[in-house]
Amino acid sequence: MPRPSRLHVPRVPARPGEAPDFSYVPLSPAGAVLRPDVVAPTAEIASLSVNLIRVLDDDHCAVGPWNPHLDVDVLQVALRYMMLTRVFDDRMLRTQRQGKISFYMKSTGEEAVAIAAAMALRPSDMLFPSYRQQGLQFVRGASLVDLMCQLLSNTRDMCKGRQLPVMYHSVAGRTFSISGNLATQFPQAVGWAMAAAIKGEDNVAASWIGEGSSAEADFHHALLFASVYRAPVILNVVNNQWAISTFQGYAGGEQSSFAARGPGYGIPGLRVDGNDFLAVYAATEWAAERARKGAGATLIELVTYRAAAHSTSDDPSRYRPKEDAERWPLGDPVERLKGHLIAQGEWSDERHATLVVELEQQVAAAWAEAATYGTLTEGPRLDRDLMFEDVFKEIPAHLVEQRELLRRERS
Amino acid sequence: MAQMNMIQALNSAMDIALGRDPAVVVLGEDVGYFGGVFRVTDGLQRKYGQHRVLDTPIAEGGIIAAAIGMGVNGLRPVAEIQFADYIYPAYDQIVSELARLRYRSAGAFSAPVTIRTPCGGGIRGGQTHSQSPEALFAHVCGIKLVMPSNPYDAKGLLIAAIEDDDPVLFLEPKRLYNGPFDGDPGKPAVPWSTHPKGEVPDGHYTVPIGKADIVRAGSELTVISYGTMVHVAEAAAASLGLDAEVIDVRTFVPLDVETLVASVQKTGRCLIAHEATRFGGFGGELIATIQERCFWQLEAPIERVCGWDTPYPHAFEWEYFPGQARVAAALTRVMEAG
Numbered sequence: 001m002p003r004p005s006r007l008h009v010p011r012v013p014a015r016p017g018e019a020p021d022f023s024y025v026p027l028s029p030a031g032a033v034l035r036p037d038v039v040a041p042t043a044e045i046a047s048l049s050v051n052l053i054r055v056l057d058d059d060h061c062a063v064g065p066w067n068p069h070l071d072v073d074v075l076q077v078a079l080r081y082m083m084l085t086r087v088f089d090d091r092m093l094r095t096q097r098q099g100k101i102s103f104y105m106k107s108t109g110e111e112a113v114a115i116a117a118a119m120a121l122r123p124s125d126m127l128f129p130s131y132r133q134q135g136l137q138f139v140r141g142a143s144l145v146d147l148m149c150q151l152l153s154n155t156r157d158m159c160k161g162r163q164l165p166v167m168y169h170s171v172a173g174r175t176f177s178i179s180g181n182l183a184t185q186f187p188q189a190v191g192w193a194m195a196a197a198i199k200g201e202d203n204v205a206a207s208w209i210g211e212g213s214s215a216e217a218d219f220h221h222a223l224l225f226a227s228v229y230r231a232p233v234i235l236n237v238v239n240n241q242w243a244i245s246t247f248q249g250y251a252g253g254e255q256s257s258f259a260a261r262g263p264g265y266g267i268p269g270l271r272v273d274g275n276d277f278l279a280v281y282a283a284t285e286w287a288a289e290r291a292r293k294g295a296g297a298t299l300i301e302l303v304t305y306r307a308a309a310h311s312t313s314d315d316p317s318r319y320r321p322k323e324d325a326e327r328w329p330l331g332d333p334v335e336r337l338k339g340h341l342i343a344q345g346e347w348s349d350e351r352h353a354t355l356v357v358e359l360e361q362q363v364a365a366a367w368a369e370a371a372t373y374g375t376l377t378e379g380p381r382l383d384r385d386l387m388f389e390d391v392f393k394e395i396p397a398h399l400v401e402q403r404e405l406l407r408r409e410r411s
Numbered sequence: 412m413a414q415m416n417m418i419q420a421l422n423s424a425m426d427i428a429l430g431r432d433p434a435v436v437v438l439g440e441d442v443g444y445f446g447g448v449f450r451v452t453d454g455l456q457r458k459y460g461q462h463r464v465l466d467t468p469i470a471e472g473g474i475i476a477a478a479i480g481m482g483v484n485g486l487r488p489v490a491e492i493q494f495a496d497y498i499y500p501a502y503d504q505i506v507s508e509l510a511r512l513r514y515r516s517a518g519a520f521s522a523p524v525t526i527r528t529p530c531g532g533g534i535r536g537g538q539t540h541s542q543s544p545e546a547l548f549a550h551v552c553g554i555k556l557v558m559p560s561n562p563y564d565a566k567g568l569l570i571a572a573i574e575d576d577d578p579v580l581f582l583e584p585k586r587l588y589n590g591p592f593d594g595d596p597g598k599p600a601v602p603w604s605t606h607p608k609g610e611v612p613d614g615h616y617t618v619p620i621g622k623a624d625i626v627r628a629g630s631e632l633t634v635i636s637y638g639t640m641v642h643v644a645e646a647a648a649a650s651l652g653l654d655a656e657v658i659d660v661r662t663f664v665p666l667d668v669e670t671l672v673a674s675v676q677k678t679g680r681c682l683i684a685h686e687a688t689r690f691g692g693f694g695g696e697l698i699a700t701i702q703e704r705c706f707w708q709l710e711a712p713i714e715r716v717c718g719w720d721t722p723y724p725h726a727f728e729w730e731y732f733p734g735q736a737r738v739a740a741a742l743t744r745v746m747e748a749g
Contacts, residue, residue, distance in 0.1 A: 184507065191480020199484075217472055
């Protein structure tokens with residue numbers, strides 16, 4: 001007798017109280033994946049979406065064809081950026097707990113994703129981040145004070161008090177305004193890249209979404225338009241395993257990799273160790289070169305782990321084992337790059353500890369300055385008239401009227 | 412001056428915009444080689460090339476998202492959604508992204524996207540080719556909303572929309588594409604060449620966004636309408652021999668409150684006519700706006716004539732459509748009240 005159809009429910013490997021289980025993550029040894037020519041036809045390189053591109057091995061050595069052979073000083077800059085991201089995140093979490101800011105989202109464990117990509121791209125390339133790539137802001141030259149003023153919605157807030165914390169933007173740094181609605185930036189990045197191609201410029205666009213939001217239609221629109229018009233765009237799926245409490249299997253990760261969505265659209269998919277700075281750098285560099293040679297878009301899945309809570313409103317101990325992060329098989333991105341530099345004799349535990357202190361002081365000094373421009377609880381506040389600006393380029397009559405009503409209400 | 416129907420007028424607007432500004436691009440389903448299912452983009456790809464006039468996949472959300480990205484990167488996209496009934500897959504990109512980008516980034520980023528889409532019924536389109544969704548977009552902050560009722564306004568408003576640095580949703584009443592329509596489907600079709608607003612300048616001109624048009628000056632009552640219903644309402648008032656002041660709203664956002672209020676303060680009576688469903692329709696906003704400002708001048712309750720609160724039914728199109736009889740009955744009530 002044939003069995004009747006049965007609804008399949010994705011398996012979550014471990015819940016609180018159970019032992020972490022990462023047997024579902026297919027791994028490849030560092031250096032094992034071939035690096036094809038950047039203009040290789042998609043059909044010939046489909047295996048890149050299944051295997052895992054890794055450069056740093058267990059002995060902290062950079063191995064294999066994807067090794068980007070970066071100078072030591074570049075690696076030290078990268079380590080500094082990644083450590084700055086972590087120190088910044090830790091400090092901002094504390095300020096949220098103290099009630100100084102309303103909300104925060106850490107990127108702990110995912111620092112390499114943003115730092116490596118931003119360093120591999122040109123300053124003229126345009127970035128369309130989601131809310132967990134704060135590292136992009138550091139590499140693109142955002143000042144700590146400016147970022148903090150956004151978090152504080154204070155008188156120097158770049159968003160004039162209109163956005164939740166972490167929804168930064170920078171015109172000079174070519175980082176697009178972060179929406180907060182998931183995945184919407186993905187097809188917008190493709191449109192930006194299409195415009196670059198229409199204008200005959202060689203800038204590329206890069207965008208990031210989580211594996212969870214790859215379920216949105218916007219993700220599929222992005223891949224389709226990128227494929228149809230061969231747009232010079234790099235589409236990054238940050239697979240950090242968890243969308244708040246929802247395991248990546250519910251976004252379709254159980255049946256195939258997220259990178260494998262690429263070949264289905266005629267776009268190469270690269271499955272990359274997201275905690276390996278060198279691998280992320282190399283993959284981004286490959287995709288950018290491919291785009292600049294007119295061969296179109298690349299989908300990159302960055303396999304990583306969201307080591308912190310989704311946001312300050314989340315408590316992951318309610319849905320996954322507490323010790324999950326430390327058992328993650330791809331380790332910690334900061335520790336791995338640190339280990340690589342130490343193995344080359346270009347770094348030490350002492351220098352590392354000194355740098356942490358230096359960065360903490362830098363962040364603390366920036367915070368002291370940012371707070372003088374106002375916090376949620378004290379200091380100067382934004383002019384409430386600003387509420388009515390920028391809805392349109394010029395303020396229409398009905399908003400002038402409403403601004404006046406509010407003034408009277410508050411006088 | 413030339414005789415143009417609304418299709419030709421809209422085509423001419425895009426032709427001029429494409430010719431004057433290399434940043435203007437046109438994109439949408441079937442708009443390129445084929446020239447659009449209503450022929451509104453006919454010949455534009457041949458003239459301006461495949462990089463300026465793009466055929467797209469059938470993905471409205473993708474079309475608008477791509478247009479936003481293009482707008483951020485210095486282009487001035489004119490996106491066509493083939494029918495307003497198909498705009499909903501793009502709703503999030505329009506409402507949450509396009510309309511709010513300037514606000515959320517405090518002016519750092521914006522996208523001057525124009526979205527054109529045919530709306531309204533009267534073409535045997537059934538419930539998926541007849542909707543008038545203006546109220547769904549009038550409620551959104553940050554996007555201008557326009558609907559012309561004749562070729563002259565269509566061209567001038569579309570050029571103004573494309574040149575506007577804010578996003579504009581441009582609704583085209585498709586029953587009016589080929590001629591004015593007084594609501595009687597039994598009569599022979601009338602071409603735009605018989606109508607003064609079918610006279611359209613060949614060159615560049617704009618009709619300002621945010622200004623209503625007094626189609627017919629009058630003293631007995633004010634009839635406020637837009638799109639196809641402007642012509643129906645005008646004919647209904649004429650059939651009753653009323654000296655009605657007929658106003659074409661033309662722009663929903665920003666609304667020309669001044670023109671509407673001045674008229675009702677003068678006439679003391681007001682009827683609102685739209686094709687869209689009644690409940691939560693734009694007529695409600697018009698009534699509230701006028702009531703707030705004209706209450707003491709009103710001599711009768713403001714009435715509205717609308718489509719019924721049902722989907723647009725294929726077999727009962729003309730029972731659904733608020734034709735002359737329904738408008739005339741309401742006009743009579745407004746005139747007899749008080």
